[in-house]
Structure formats: structure tokens, C-alpha cells
Amino acid sequence: MNKNNLPLIIAGPTASGKTDVALALAALCGGEILSVDSRQVYKLINVGTAAPKGVWKDGFYKVGGVKYHLVDFLDLNETFDVSRFSATAGKIVSSNPGGKFIFAGGTGMYMQGYFCGMDDLPPADKALRAELASLAEQKGRAYLHSLLASVDAASAAAIPPGNIHRVIRALELYKLTGKPASVLRTGKFCAQLPREKVFAVYLDWEKPELEKRILKRTELIFDPMVKEAELALKLGYAEDCPGLKSLGYREALSYLKGDLSKEKAMERITVLTRQYAKRQRTWFRRYENMKIINPALYKNETEIAEEILLWKER
Structure with missing residues (x-):
């Protein structure tokens, strides 16, 4: 694979704008996107997982005409893990050898497993x-x-x-x-992302600004997320099914049952999301060869995408 066809990673904590930047990149380079998110794989919970709005057409999930893989396809009762992600992503990439792929998401373990390999360990019991x-x-x-x-x-x-x-x-x-x-364990889990296999970008907001974005997103998604949880229950899914263990849905269910007020549920979701973002920042700081971008320094996602492509071509 030549340098121009090496895949790109757009990583960062939750609410950092990875999806918008990935879509801008895909529009500029004619690429397609693979979601690297352990929760966006599920159907019925698109709002709470911040999955991009798209439609299924010709066997693909498309967002504004861009193929967006590994989103909105898995039943809430199923489980998804790093091994399944690596295998599925590998098939997608192999099906289009000349494709320009953009891996966008915040599940660092999935990126690690795909680009660095995984130890041959027994599945969960x-x-x-x-x-x-x-x-x-x-x-x-x-x-x-x-x-x-x-x-x-x-x-x-x-x-x-x-x-x-x-x-x-x-x-x-x-x-x-x-x-x-x-x-x-062989140490693959701790290896650096291989420069010869991928270009990696990390969206790094200042902490106060990221927390504002998390709060704003919680306010926007809470009511529709409650509706998603309510629909899932009406369709017969159990409260503790794998999909409804996604961040925020436990609080949405507690609100539905009257165990939490709306204000308290939203407060808990905001705190949990901040804690998750902190873990993501800790994970991605391990990588020494990521290009760090502060989105606040750019006018819009297209400008960020142009900067990324210039960096990749150097």
C-alpha cells in the first residue's frame, strides 16, 4: 500500500467532534469511514451513542452519501468486542484494496487490536x-x-x-x-501505532471546553435517549441487555422508572461522560506518533480536514 492510501485514524475523547471531522475528510478525499466505537454498532440507540445520522442504501449505511461502516447493525442482545471488530474491519478494508479508509472513534482498544494485533486469548466465560x-x-x-x-x-x-x-x-x-x-500477554496491547500502517490524529480540546461540549450534548440527547430506551423495552429487550449497558442508558431507564429525576439523571450522565473522556485521554496519550490538533484553533471541520491531508502528504 502506498503512502497516500494508508488509512487515517481520527481519535479523541467523547464529544470532541470526531465524526464531523471524519466526514469532512471523506468528502475531500473520497474516502469511507469505519466507526471505531463499541456502542455505535447497536441498532435502536443511535442518539445516545452519538452515531451519525444516515440511511441504509444498497447494503451500506451512508451518511450524506459517504459509506460509514460498523454503525447501526447489531441487535441489542448481541455482544461486540475487539476481536470481532478487528475481523470485521479487516474484511471491509480487504474488500476495497484501493480504498481510502478513515477510522473514526474513541474506543482505543479496538484501534490497538486492529493495527497492532491481538494475543490469542480464550473468549469470555x-x-x-x-x-x-x-x-x-x-x-x-x-x-x-x-x-x-x-x-x-x-x-x-x-x-x-x-x-x-x-x-x-x-x-x-x-x-x-x-x-x-x-x-x-505478549505486549502487543502496549505497542505504539505502527507508522508504516496508519496516520493517526488526536482531537485535543482544552479540558474546560470539552466539559462544556459534554454538558451541552447531554442536554441535547437526554430526551431522545429516554425515548430510545423506552422503545427498546417495548420491543421486549431486557434492561440489562448488552446494548442498554451503553453509557447513559442505565440513567435513562432509572428516570423512566421514576427512580431518578430528570435533573439527577442528566447530572449522572454528565459525570460519567467526563470520567469516560478522562480515560480516553489517558489511553491516547500513550501514542507518540499522533498528530495533535486543537479544534478550537480552526474555523470549521473542513479546515481541520485540509490540515490533516496536508500533514499526511508531507
Whole structure:
């Protein structure tokens, strides 16, 4: 693949405007977009996941005529993970060898898995995870972390007790394979994005401005998000189905049941979104070869897209 056809990554925290910049880029270069978002894959919850508004036509989801892959196709009862993303994205790219692809989203683990490769690890075991989660509820997270330390000291040293999901996954791997997770993992998870495979851009708003954008978006999407959650329930989906575990929908459901006021639900969603954005910033700061762009310094998304293309051509 020549330099001009190398894919682009448009990354950044939630509410940073990745979709708009990606669409502007696609319009300028004739590209197509792959959503790198673990939640936009679901049908019925487009508003709450900030999925771009589009239509299905000729077998593709299109936004203003641009093909926008991996959006609005998955049932709420299904699960989607990094392995499935990598496999699906690989098929899409392979189907158009000369295509100009733009990977836009904030799920850093998906980008890492696709561009750096993944370790060959066993899939999740729902029963085992439920057992470990129940143990953590009964005896505390510190206890579960101590169990991990007894069989995998290296993983325990790297994972704080409060990160219950990673603790459970490390214990799960040990119980499924008999080998410590620290031995099974090769380091691909921590590798830099390969310069020879991709150009990567990070949209970096100042923290106060990003928080304003998050608050504004929460105010705009809350009512339609509640309607989406209500429709999902009417269609027979359970409150705890994978799709409705997406950020904000638990609060929307609590509001529907009368357990939270609208103001309190919106406040919680805003706080959770800020916390998520902080985790995303931490993730993407690991990459040394990303072009950092502060969108506030540009007039519009097209100007940002033009700057990105100039940088890529140098």
C-alpha cells in the first residue's frame, strides 16, 4: 500500500467532534469511514451513542452519501468486542484494496487490536465472570485482587484493585488456561501505532471546553435517549441487555422508572461522560506518533480536514 492510501485514524475523547471531522475528510478525499466505537454498532440507540445520522442504501449505511461502516447493525442482545471488530474491519478494508479508509472513534482498544494485533486469548466465560463478580460483591474487591496476586503477582501489580473488570479478566484467563495473564500477554496491547500502517490524529480540546461540549450534548440527547430506551423495552429487550449497558442508558431507564429525576439523571450522565473522556485521554496519550490538533484553533471541520491531508502528504 502506498503512502497516500494508508488509512487515517481520527481519535479523541467523547464529544470532541470526531465524526464531523471524519466526514469532512471523506468528502475531500473520497474516502469511507469505519466507526471505531463499541456502542455505535447497536441498532435502536443511535442518539445516545452519538452515531451519525444516515440511511441504509444498497447494503451500506451512508451518511450524506459517504459509506460509514460498523454503525447501526447489531441487535441489542448481541455482544461486540475487539476481536470481532478487528475481523470485521479487516474484511471491509480487504474488500476495497484501493480504498481510502478513515477510522473514526474513541474506543482505543479496538484501534490497538486492529493495527497492532491481538494475543490469542480464550473468549469470555459468562458463568465464570458472574461467579467472580459475585465473589467480589460478597467479600470485596480487595479480596478478589488478593486472589489474583496469589496466582499472578505481575498482573496484580499492574492492575489496581478498583479496576474490577481487569482483575476479573486476569483471573478468568488463569482459570481457563492454567497460565498467568502476564505470561499469556505478549505486549502487543502496549505497542505504539505502527507508522508504516496508519496516520493517526488526536482531537485535543482544552479540558474546560470539552466539559462544556459534554454538558451541552447531554442536554441535547437526554430526551431522545429516554425515548430510545423506552422503545427498546417495548420491543421486549431486557434492561440489562448488552446494548442498554451503553453509557447513559442505565440513567435513562432509572428516570423512566421514576427512580431518578430528570435533573439527577442528566447530572449522572454528565459525570460519567467526563470520567469516560478522562480515560480516553489517558489511553491516547500513550501514542507518540499522533498528530495533535486543537479544534478550537480552526474555523470549521473542513479546515481541520485540509490540515490533516496536508500533514499526511508531507
